Amino acid sequence: MPPTSTHDLIVVGGGLIGSAIAWGASRAGADVILLDEGDVAFRAARGNFGLIWLQGKGVGKPPYMRWSLQAGHLWREFATLLVEETGIDIGWSQPGGLQFCFSEADIEKCRRIEAETRTDGGDIAITVMDRAGVEALVPAIGPEVIGGAYSTLDSHVSPLYLLRALQQGLQARGGHYWSAAPATAVRRDQGAFAVETPRGRVAGKRIVIAAGLGAAKLAPEVGLAMPVRPERGQIVVTERVKPFFPYVGSGVRQTVEGSFLIGSSHEEAGFSEATDVSTGAALCASAIRAFPQLAEVGVVRSWGSLRVMTPDGMPIYEESERCPGAYSATCHSGVTLCSAHALILGPALAAGTLPEAVSYFRSDRFDVQAH
Amino acid sequence: MFRRIDGGDNGTAGALSFDGQAIPFRAGDTVAAALLAAGVADVRDNPVDGSRRAPYCMMGVCFECLVEIDGRQNQQACLVAAKPGMRIRRQAGARLLPEGAL
Amino acid sequence: MSEPWDAVVIGAGPAGMAAASTLAEGGVRTLLVDEQAELGGQIYRAIERNRADPALARILGPDYLKGGMLVDRLRASPAQLALSTLVWRIDDDLTVWTRTAGTVAAVRASAIIVATGAMERPAPTAGWTLPGVMTIGALQILLKSARLTPSGRLVLAGSGPLFYLFARQCVAAGVKDLTLLDTAPTRQMWSALPLLPSALGGEGWRYLTKGVKLLAALRLARVPVYRDVRDIAIEGDGRAEAVRFTTGRRAHRLPCDTVGLHEGVIPHQQMTRSLDVAHDFDEAQRCFRPRHDASGRLSKPGIFVAGDAGGIIGAEASAQDGAIAALSALHDLGRLTDEARDRRIAEAGRVRRAHLTARPFLDRLYQPRAAVLDPPDAVTVCRCEVVTAGALRDVANKGAPGPNQAKAFLRCGMGPCQGRLCGPTVTAVFARETGLDPAETGYYHIRSPLKPITVGELAGAAGAVEREG
Numbered sequence: 001m002p003p004t005s006t007h008d009l010i011v012v013g014g015g016l017i018g019s020a021i022a023w024g025a026s027r028a029g030a031d032v033i034l035l036d037e038g039d040v041a042f043r044a045a046r047g048n049f050g051l052i053w054l055q056g057k058g059v060g061k062p063p064y065m066r067w068s069l070q071a072g073h074l075w076r077e078f079a080t081l082l083v084e085e086t087g088i089d090i091g092w093s094q095p096g097g098l099q100f101c102f103s104e105a106d107i108e109k110c111r112r113i114e115a116e117t118r119t120d121g122g123d124i125a126i127t128v129m130d131r132a133g134v135e136a137l138v139p140a141i142g143p144e145v146i147g148g149a150y151s152t153l154d155s156h157v158s159p160l161y162l163l164r165a166l167q168q169g170l171q172a173r174g175g176h177y178w179s180a181a182p183a184t185a186v187r188r189d190q191g192a193f194a195v196e197t198p199r200g201r202v203a204g205k206r207i208v209i210a211a212g213l214g215a216a217k218l219a220p221e222v223g224l225a226m227p228v229r230p231e232r233g234q235i236v237v238t239e240r241v242k243p244f245f246p247y248v249g250s251g252v253r254q255t256v257e258g259s260f261l262i263g264s265s266h267e268e269a270g271f272s273e274a275t276d277v278s279t280g281a282a283l284c285a286s287a288i289r290a291f292p293q294l295a296e297v298g299v300v301r302s303w304g305s306l307r308v309m310t311p312d313g314m315p316i317y318e319e320s321e322r323c324p325g326a327y328s329a330t331c332h333s334g335v336t337l338c339s340a341h342a343l344i345l346g347p348a349l350a351a352g353t354l355p356e357a358v359s360y361f362r363s364d365r366f367d368v369q370a371h
Numbered sequence: 372m373f374r375r376i377d378g379g380d381n382g383t384a385g386a387l388s389f390d391g392q393a394i395p396f397r398a399g400d401t402v403a404a405a406l407l408a409a410g411v412a413d414v415r416d417n418p419v420d421g422s423r424r425a426p427y428c429m430m431g432v433c434f435e436c437l438v439e440i441d442g443r444q445n446q447q448a449c450l451v452a453a454k455p456g457m458r459i460r461r462q463a464g465a466r467l468l469p470e471g472a473l
Numbered sequence: 474m475s476e477p478w479d480a481v482v483i484g485a486g487p488a489g490m491a492a493a494s495t496l497a498e499g500g501v502r503t504l505l506v507d508e509q510a511e512l513g514g515q516i517y518r519a520i521e522r523n524r525a526d527p528a529l530a531r532i533l534g535p536d537y538l539k540g541g542m543l544v545d546r547l548r549a550s551p552a553q554l555a556l557s558t559l560v561w562r563i564d565d566d567l568t569v570w571t572r573t574a575g576t577v578a579a580v581r582a583s584a585i586i587v588a589t590g591a592m593e594r595p596a597p598t599a600g601w602t603l604p605g606v607m608t609i610g611a612l613q614i615l616l617k618s619a620r621l622t623p624s625g626r627l628v629l630a631g632s633g634p635l636f637y638l639f640a641r642q643c644v645a646a647g648v649k650d651l652t653l654l655d656t657a658p659t660r661q662m663w664s665a666l667p668l669l670p671s672a673l674g675g676e677g678w679r680y681l682t683k684g685v686k687l688l689a690a691l692r693l694a695r696v697p698v699y700r701d702v703r704d705i706a707i708e709g710d711g712r713a714e715a716v717r718f719t720t721g722r723r724a725h726r727l728p729c730d731t732v733g734l735h736e737g738v739i740p741h742q743q744m745t746r747s748l749d750v751a752h753d754f755d756e757a758q759r760c761f762r763p764r765h766d767a768s769g770r771l772s773k774p775g776i777f778v779a780g781d782a783g784g785i786i787g788a789e790a791s792a793q794d795g796a797i798a799a800l801s802a803l804h805d806l807g808r809l810t811d812e813a814r815d816r817r818i819a820e821a822g823r824v825r826r827a828h829l830t831a832r833p834f835l836d837r838l839y840q841p842r843a844a845v846l847d848p849p850d851a852v853t854v855c856r857c858e859v860v861t862a863g864a865l866r867d868v869a870n871k872g873a874p875g876p877n878q879a880k881a882f883l884r885c886g887m888g889p890c891q892g893r894l895c896g897p898t899v900t901a902v903f904a905r906e907t908g909l910d911p912a913e914t915g916y917y918h919i920r921s922p923l924k925p926i927t928v929g930e931l932a933g934a935a936g937a938v939e940r941e942g
């Protein structure tokens with residue numbers, strides 16, 4: 001039997017949340033091991049849209065809005081550090097986000113978001129504009145666009161290079177990344193944690209469960225509740241096109257490589273990652289409304305990927321009462337929050353604390369709602 | 372560099388144009404075959420590193436033969452039958468949306 | 474509303490043509506779809522145009538002309554043909570999504586036969602992206618469909634039956650300056666020898682006799698052959714100008730104008746992969762093939778695979794394979810009794826087996842050279858996104874668990890060819906680095922569209938009309 005591998009912090013789950021925490025904790029000096037499943041797994045980190053999208057995030061939920069905006073402001077520093085450390089260009093840029101409106105109701109919704117954000121004290125400037133305003137930014141928009149909302153804080157990134165950079169950055173700092181090593185059992189053993197994996201047993205002083213959809217099953221083993229469920233999103237990708245849309249769009253964006261990403265749907269489909277023609281068709285139809293010239297562009301791929309959803313759509317971060325030293329971390333916008341996970345949460349967990357900013361996100365809020 | 376096995380000329384079924392140059396072809400030629408027969412060495416630049424590329428598999432699997440045909444970009448020249456008057460253009464890098472569309 | 478077809482057959486090579494004829498003759502409404510403009514698939518490409526041309530017939534040989542019978546039978550059957558029609562997706566409910574000249578259609582079927590054939594094994598080699606380098610299959614397609622042969626100095630490098638067949642066809646077509654670089658390690662000859670006796674059974678002796686004649690003809694024509702060739706690198710400034718290679722301890726450099734590469738054929742997996750059915754790794758042929766039963770049935774109800782798409786078996790066996798799948802489907806559709814099905818499948822199965830006796834011998838003899846499955850670091854593996862073998866090894870060694878994570882990290886397989894030309898190599902390189910076998914390593918997850926359709930075509934697909942059944 002292989003010897004137990006012993007560390008300061010075990011991070012279970014090599015998606016964007018686990019990888020960000022692991023990199024951040026190792027930057028803070030912890031000896032970290034990141035455990036992941038194999039090549040075929042539910043891994044939203046590999047199937048998402050790559051937006052750091054803050055307009056409207058957390059409206060009506062001030063703690064979530066504050067945490068998201070904090071992450072948004074941290075992105076420049078985070079991206080700079082990560083690229084410097086790894087040499088991997090993660091394709092981050094912050095041209096600002098543009099939401100297209102096709103009806104008066106759409107514009108009304110943008111105005112409401114802008115007003116509520118202000119009421120909740122969100123430090124994000126959202127400008128609602130008419131067609132002329134949008135056209136001045138993007139001359140290529142289609143005739144059906146009647147206005148839009150623009151915010152300078154929104155940015156985008158290549159989520160795949162981001163994941164790669166986090167994992168390589170972790171390893172460059174001496175941290176460990178084990179793929180094909182799903183945690184099959186987690187135990188607390190004399191003040192430390194022991195995790196069984198097919199590659200051997202791993203021990204650590206502390207443990208974070210950041211296993212995406214795998215967390216629901218694993219968390220209770222250390223006294224945590226992570227009631228997450230899958231929500232499918234389909235995305236359609238085009239061939240490379242010379243750049244003509246330099247902003248971040250919520251349903252359509254152009255990547256650094258020139259491809260257009262069109263998406264993503266919100267579907268209750270259980271654990272199916274399948275795609276279907278009618279959803280793809282609807283996504284494409286709305287992309288064409290924004291940019292009619294996309295109709296001629298070739299679709300090279302489409303996919304379905306599963307979001308990790310909590311009952312109220314807000315994150316869960318907490319320390320286990322029964323097993324102190326065990327933490328949970330999950331959210332549905334792990335790209336957006338990646339900067340905060342790396343620069344705030346990771347170092348805090350390395351030190352065995354939870355940052356004050358996330359104290360709201362305990363799982364017992366679901367019990368309260370249930371009564 | 373290719374030749375017809377009968378030694379005859381290329382153009383018995385008409386001509387298409389490649390970046391303005393007339394390319395004669397025979398009945399049954401695909402666009403890719405017509406271009407190769409006419410001595411066209413490469414048909415596009417790879418969008419990633421700019422290297423020159425030419426038809427490689429001739430059966431529709433490699434996508435190295437992508438050209439613009441009658442205004443539509445990224446068409447597989449090895450799968451499209453040559454027709455008189457077709458306008459073929461070399462592609463450099465990522466595709467450009469039709470002028471005027473932007 | 475239009476009624477669904479009883480059967481849709483995808484691919485008009487020997488397997489698909491035989492399947493469609495059998496189905497249509499059996500009284501079911503059958504649609505045969507192929508992306509190419511002409512019937513014939515890879516081996517019988519342009520057969521309808523060429524069969525009456527004695528010059529080409531002489532060059533291509535009698536095996537090629539056999540395609541004529543399949544075409545005649547198909548043309549005489551009531552099967553309906555949809556040529557120049559791409560299949561870009563199959564749904565679980567047996568909807569086949571097609572595109573013909575910019576028009577998308579949804580075709581419903583009660584049975585589907587996937588006969589999408591083979592492709593040449595990708596042969597990553599230094600300089601293989603240079604213009605002037607093509608696959609040998611591509612050069613043969615130019616010969617069959619456009620009567621073109623390379624006019625300058627031609628170097629053919631690789632191994633396998635098609636390698637020598639094409640060399641022979643070149644000689645017959647009057648190609649003057651031809652050099653062969655045979656990459657099959659000589660020791661493979663010895664390890665294949667024990668398989669020789671059983672290869673002579675059935676129709677096997679015909680294949681072997683044909684091979685021996687081929688080699689004799691090449692010798693007679695004094696075509697220079699280098700054997701046991703390694704370390705191939707093609708060089709040139711903007712196009713292929715020379716091939717470097719070694720034999721034994723000698724380094725060579727041959728100036729050239731055209732290079733043909735070939736390392737055997739493998740199933741074209743794209744369509745079966747997109748169906749999410751299991752694929753097994755065939756150790757003898759060093760490639761994946763979809764898991765199916767003896768009549769080609771996949772684990773998805775109503776869908777069969779036939780011919781080389783189900784595992785490399787060659788043209789003659791492919792035609793029988795197509796018939797067998799069709800007979801099973803006819804039985805499913807209530808058009809054949811158990812007894813008739815069993816009898817006819819047994820007949821076809823006998824012929825099929827007879828054509829397969831030489832396979833194990835040939836597979837062993839022509840196993841791809843090691844460098845094809847494990848190219849040096851500097852060699853480009855993904856031609857579209859320009860990803861090298863070294864980059865793949867780097868992510869593999871940093872723990873990336875397999876081809877899909879490599880695709881995410883490096884973009885290999887994300888270009889227009891959708892991984893067709895790098896997938897097999899990526900799996901092989903990963904398997905080598907991790908010490909896992911290729912089956913455990915897995916393959917790219919392939920999803921629709923199988924070839925690019927436009928955003929506009931997809932947007933319009935929801936309302937796509939069904940093709941009349």
Ligand SMILES: Cc1cc2nc3c(=O)[nH]c(=O)nc-3n(C[C@H](O)[C@H](O)[C@H](O)COP(=O)(O)OP(=O)(O)OC[C@H]3O[C@@H](n4cnc5c(N)ncnc54)[C@H](O)[C@@H]3O)c2cc1C
Pocket residue numbers: 012013014015016017018035036037038041042043044045046047048049050051052053181182183184210211212213214215218232233234235264305306307308330331332333334335336337
């Ligand atoms: C279609 C789509 C679009 C999205 N768009 C955006 C966007 O634009 N912006 C944004 O901010 N967010 C977006 N997201 C969400 C974002 O992708 C996720 O929040 C992010 O991936 C982080 O999730 P995660 O790490 O919790 O889970 P995942 O990324 O799913 O990772 C979970 C990891 O845990 C591993 N795992 C599971 N069980 C175990 C176990 N027992 N042991 C070890 N490892 C295990 C899995 O293999 C996986 O690697 C999108 C998601 C989807 C699906």
Ligand SMILES: Cc1cc2nc3c(=O)[nH]c(=O)nc-3n(C[C@H](O)[C@H](O)[C@H](O)COP(=O)(O)OP(=O)(O)OC[C@H]3O[C@@H](n4cnc5c(N)ncnc54)[C@H](O)[C@@H]3O)c2cc1C
Pocket residue numbers: 430483484485486487488489506507508509513514515516517558559560561588589590591592593610611613635638738744779780781782786787788791923
């Ligand atoms: C380039 C090449 C040349 C070859 N030359 C020879 C030779 O000279 N002699 C020999 O003995 N063997 C040759 N072979 C091997 C030979 O192809 C096979 O043994 C035989 O043709 C297999 O027949 P099949 O019916 O399974 O498939 P194929 O003959 O390959 O036919 C498959 C058909 O499916 C179509 N298709 C594929 N995908 C789609 C899609 N998505 N939508 C619509 N249609 C689709 C293709 O266009 C093709 O016509 C060659 C193989 C290749 C790849």
Ligand code: FES
Pocket residue numbers: 403425426427428429430431432433434435436437447448449450
């Ligand atoms: S030459 Fe390979 S796809 Fe056309």
